[in-house]
Amino acid sequence: SSEIYKLPAGPLALAFGVEARKEEFDQIMDPALESGNITGFGGPIKSTRDKDRKQWATYAELNVPIVKNLEADFALRYDHYSDFGSTTNPKVSLRWQPMNTLLLRGSYGTGFLAPSLYELFTPQFGGVTQTGQTDPIRCPVTHDTGLDCSTQFGVTFGGNAALKPEESEQATFGIVFEPIPNLSFSIDYFKINLKNAIVNGITPAVVLGDLAQF
Secondary structure, three states: EEEEEOOOEEEEEEEEEEEEEEEEEEOOOOOOHHHHOOOOOOOOOOEEEEEEEEEEEEEEEEEEEEEEEEEEEEEEEEEEEEEOOEEEEEEEEEEEEEEEEEEEEEEEEEEEEEEOOHHHHHOEEEEEOOOEEEOOHHHHHHOOOOOOOOOOOEEEOOOOOOOOEEEEEEEEEEEEEEEEEEEEEEEEEEEEEEEEEOOOOOOHHHOOHHHHHH
């Protein structure tokens, strides 16, 4: 990072960097688990071998003092994944301080997060929910305790090789007011759109909840 040019309102500053890495994932199960000889796991749990990923990235950030008390910041990041291709994500922010007691700030940017090798390739195995779960659609019809009412439902644990990368778009705006030294008030607004969110499963309460609330 460095100050590269002197503008009337202040120095023009630039920072940049590069990154490269390789990830490897192997998960070797005990032979008893692989053969399915341990009860309570819904069958054999296979090992995962020889999963890997290469990634490299380059990024830069430029701070620009436009006029006195107004500055902009521009950032750009390019990532290349061996398994998910390439992505470019920008960010721009503005900071304006019209007086010593008042500051306005805002930003806009996009984001990208590839699922980890663990989230993709952890072996899947079967299990059941906690006791006392009830199907809100079938139970009132069948009244079948043990199958639809007050029972346990089958679930699947593990990774998902069909996961897609998370993509995001976010914007912020904020005001900071400092009427006297060491005392400030701030209000900030955030808007975040997240696509293909990667979560640790869906709880039975969501799956079996009242459909009217959805």
